[in-house]
Amino acid sequence: MRRLAPALAGLFLALGIVAQPAWAGGTLRIAMTASDIPLTTGQPDNGAEGYRFTGYTIYDALVNWDLSKADQPASLTPGLATSWSIDPKDNTRWIFNLRKGVTFHDGSAFNADAVVWNFEKVLNDQSPQFDAKQSGNVRGRFPGIKEVKKIDENTVSISTKAPDAWMPYELAWMFFSSPTQWEKLGKSWDKFAMQPSGTGPFKLTKLVPRELAQLEPNTAYWDKNRIPKTDKVILMPIPDPNTRTAALLSGQVDWIEAPAPDMIPNLKAQGMQITSNVYPHTWPYQFSFLEGSPWNDIRIRKAANLAVDREGLKQLLGGMMVGAEGMVTADHPWFGHPTFKVKYDPAEAKRLLKEAGYSKDHPIKAKILISASGSGQMLPLAMNEFIQQNLAEVGIALEFEVLEWQTLYANWRQGAKDPASRGGTATNVSFAWQDPMVAFYRFIHTSMIPPNGFNWGWYKDPESDALLDQARATFDPAKQDALLAKLHERQVDNATWLFIAHDVGPRALSPKVKGFVQARSWFQDLTPVSLDK
């Protein structure tokens, strides 16, 4: 190779094609895992990655996430609304006071009319600005909204079908596009996608579908502390993890999302920065409580929770996970103080199983629905095989039904009773839990039994239902958190699921990248990031 290299170098030099520095300093190039640039019209697709890169960059919500801290869970913070409160006379009516003096990238004013116009964009299919695509991406986030009205130039009211104390969380999904720009571009969302106008810290200045998007700082951004430090950000969709890694190592990009765990030591050895932080992600087994399911016996549920060696699993993932002790992380305000401690205690697991009539030689059998890959699924095959060995040691024999990811995902809503579940008694789908609706309600409340929601296993617990209903109607944040903590304690004590892992969202950055704070969130703030020139 040593002899060959100069010869080849000479050849490439002769052809004039030796790699050159690709971009000027100050341009941050990011390789995303998505296979296309997420939608840029306002409500991004491609899940959380879309919100991360073409959502919170170009746009703002009324209520934003505070992504400035790495040492505590991300919390809500005023965005385009400076404050909000429930109407003291009507607990189904929220009042939002809008930030004054905010303008869209095209220079037009952000005001109450723009807020109403944007809600019509996704909720009213009779409005001229209705966009089925944006609507599909966001409408399900706030199913309870009945009406959005302008009170005055800087105030709006949002009425809900029933009391809904979780509205601020739900509104963090809703971004505001410029009505003026849409009018100017011939009322076309397709054209708007190429020249979008939001209120966010970045402006989109170039879009090549499926190849790249270029963002530049919005120097007139309303939050002067969040004016971007980079000259440009280039977003590139590179779905293959090996290609992302090669792009980083060859200097074509400065930042890659989700490097493959087995590449991390190599990336570190090449001087790359590996960042990670726990965030609202969980990777559990959601049990079936239908008749005939082995998980109806709490001793077996608890035994399974005590049989998983989470430290070993963490080693398998190169350290890129946190062992789960419940649905949410142990330091979260909703964790509470459960009496059942989720830990690795195979002796106690064996004792519980013996009490239930099972042992390693006479195991209880259970079929689990898993996928071979999928967004947020981490390394499902390797992890599940590890858990299978752990559980076999104490007397639970797992059999896997490996489904294609989209099939498993679709089955999540079909439920355990559906023939598509093929007799599975638990399903392994990972998910986000940043707000009470997505963390608890959709899985635990009886009203969410399929096909209404994701209560896959037909879990029915009147006390949990009551706690959820109460929390949803409690507008005092501290009291609401206390109720949710009580609810969570109940789930841990009940071992409602097999609690296994939380992902830590690894990303690899070139040593030139400075100022990035990895927030404990699915979203991240690109504004403080800069590059050494």
Added chain:
Amino acid sequence: MLVYLLKRLLYALPIALSVTLVCFLLVHIAPGDPLNAVVPADAPAEVVNALKAAYGFDKPLPVQYVRWLGRALTGDLGTSVATGRPVADEVLSAVRNTILLAVIAAIIGFALGALLGGVAGYRHRGIVDRLATALSVVGVSVPHYWLGMVLTIIFSTRLNWLPAMGAGPGGSKEWLWDGEHIRYLVLPVATLMVIPLGIVTRTIRALVADTLSKDFVQALRAKGLSDRAVFLHVVKNVAPTALAVMGLQLGYLMGGSILVETVFAWPGSGFLLNTAIFQRDLPLLQGTILILCLIFVLLNLMVDVLQPLIDPRMRRS
């Protein structure tokens, strides 16, 4: 000749129609919901149903097929569920990028293959033959996505000479024929050309060796024809079969390699297919497969037309 051409053209029509039916059915048999790409998993049922109706996924399959075919005949391949952009635009832009790779890989692969195969056929069982045979076996056997990764590791991440991925610094829309852009072609072309190089080498070697052993070559030599004149006779005999093999190989290359284009994040038809599959973007998937199959049918038709022009025996039959 005219009758032959018309016959070939008529054969192509039912093939193209069958292609539309098979690609439509295959895409719909695959598991997964076509709206997964656009609707979050927790979207309410009424939103899902409204979107299903908007995209026509609520209609029975035969109705969906006839509608799709009717529109496809007018050049309208529908709209991508995931992006909302017209499928025809997406496919044409991707096919253009793939053609760039495929044509260059084909020219280099075919030329080298013809050269190596020809020399190997003439020097049957000699050292050149053994080398060419080894090379063709390697070309056919080595998984090209693996080769792509190895080339990337050597030339991009270790030596840092060539880009690891992409179609130019400003994307394929700003493609220019200069050194800065051509270097983006080097690794994907080198990876892609290996298979046609191997197959063409092997085919031509066998054809040349076989032709040289024929009685008519002995007769030509006995008549006192020069080596050059004999060579021309050999070329004429080898060309029709070699052309058919090259046509097929070019068809495969035009289809875009899903694996190679994914490894190099090259925005061609293979990359587009990969995206459409993972996003369950049925209109995009159907449109891409249809266009690629039609290109394949068209290339075969062209080979069928060219062969009798080279080989008078085919004209007579």
